Amino acid sequence: MFFPILTLTLCLTTAFVHEHFRETSLAPDPSQDPIYNVNAWVKQLQLQRCALVAVGLKNFAIFVEDEILEANATKVHRMYFLGLCQQEVLEQWKFCSTRLAKKRKYKCRFRLKDGRFQPRVHRRFCDFKVMVKNKDCKCAPTIFGDNMIKVKGFPTCYIPPLPSSLCKYNTCGLNQCTPVTVDESVHTVNCTCKGKNSTLNPFCEHPKDKTSRFPAVRSVWSKWEHTTSESRHSASGKKLSAATCINKYTERGGLDCLGPGTGCCPRNEKNCTCETFEDKGVLKVQRIIYPENDTNNDDDIEDDDDDEDDLDEDIKLEENPEEETTVPTTEDLEKEEVVKGFQKDAADEFRNATNASMEQIHFAIENMSRNVNLHPPQSVK
CATH class of the missing domain: 2.60.40 (Immunoglobulin-like)
Structure with missing residues (x-):
């Protein structure tokens, strides 16, 4: 069976050309898990761009998006469903690394002002290494009476059965919505939008909404x-x-x-x-x-230093006396007493011999001193 692999084509200026990855893909591997399980797929994703689409009252459907530039210079969008979440939870989420959030603040957080009209679609950067650590969305409440279930591998929820439930709450606005399953693994929607620029707005959003624009990628x-x-x-x-x-x-x-x-x-x-x-x-x-x-x-993964071995640490562990202790037996104690006795006798003999030798040395020194004093050195003729 052939499974389509989606690719991202990165456009460069003529003055700056690099040899790049052959492809950058979001396409997941097939899965037969009855629970909506995106765990293995999400672990392969890094920094991407996501769309937060309003569904129901202060609830949003999250899609990771892929923008492909085909050979005829036509842009094609692909979206993959990540789950549902409440606005109050999303406004507490981190979407990017700390450094990127400082440089691209507006596209790395989700904040909506109360008391004003809000567009349906909001696009942000989404770093999956950061997002998987966010606070879980509330799956206990219902959306218009529909129960939600926890997504496996991402802090979001979903309404079964998938994918048909994706079109239940106007993901495409007032336009036709068709639920689709990709590679028997993840789900998405195809929106049949009205207007000339419908292909550029995958959720049929208004093209002039600033918050719905794709975050610019400069690298x-x-x-x-x-x-x-x-x-x-x-x-x-x-x-x-x-x-x-x-x-x-x-x-x-x-x-x-x-x-x-x-x-x-x-x-x-x-x-x-x-x-x-x-x-x-x-x-x-x-x-x-x-x-x-x-x-x-x-x-x-667990090596603390890629360029050095832990040889010194191993030696310290081997030399640790607390890790290797033995209990002496009766035979060992008897041998120890014999050795101590032998050492004591040897020390006494050495001490006596040393005293005798010292007496002989003192006697020799006295004779030498006496001779030196009596016989002055002869003059050289």
Whole structure:
């Protein structure tokens, strides 16, 4: 069965060209879990862009979005449902890392002012490493009497059955809504919007709403490079690569690179890990491809120093007397008494011999002193 893989095409200026990831993908792997389980998929996602769509009274449906530029320069949007949440909870959430939130404050938080008209759709950055740690949404209340269930792998809720419930509360506004399941795993909607620019507004939102605009992405990933620790992993067959987020306008380190998501690891590599991290204010990504017969990946994750072994710590542990203690037996005690007695006799003999030797030495010194005083040195002729 062929499962479509969605890709993101990153556009660069002609003055600044990098070799980038072959693809950045959000497409999940197939799953047959009856509970809406996005756990394994979400773990593969990093910084992305999400849409918060109003459904019901102060409740929002959250979708992670993929914007694809096709060969004919047409933009195509794909959305994946992450769950439902209340406005009061979302306003307490963190959507980005601390550094990115300082630079892109408006697109890294969700705040709605009371007493004014609010658009249906709001778009924000969403860093999944940050968002999975947010406060859980309230699944106990109902939306117009419909019970909600906790989503597995993300702090949101959903209304069964999926995907049909996605169109129940005007996700597409007053336009036609069609529920869709992608790769037998996640769910989404297709909105049939009216108007000329309907393809640019996947939820049929008003095109002039500032809050519904996609967060601008100003950076792109560099090409994969081998790190200095590559030799350490080569002996075991592990392949370690890294890439850096580069601002395509300043050519300096950036923080707003999307993904690489499920496109980080090659499709034919099943034993592969990918993780993003910030280093001195720059976003980076590290990828480790393990041999097929290597299933223990914890040594690279839990190692406290990639360049040093814990040899000194091992020696200290071996020399710790509290870790190796033995209880003496009766035979050991008898041997100890014999050894002590032997040592005492030997010490007495040594002391007597030393005293006798000292007397002989004193006598010799006196004779030598007497001779020196009586016989002055002869003059040299």
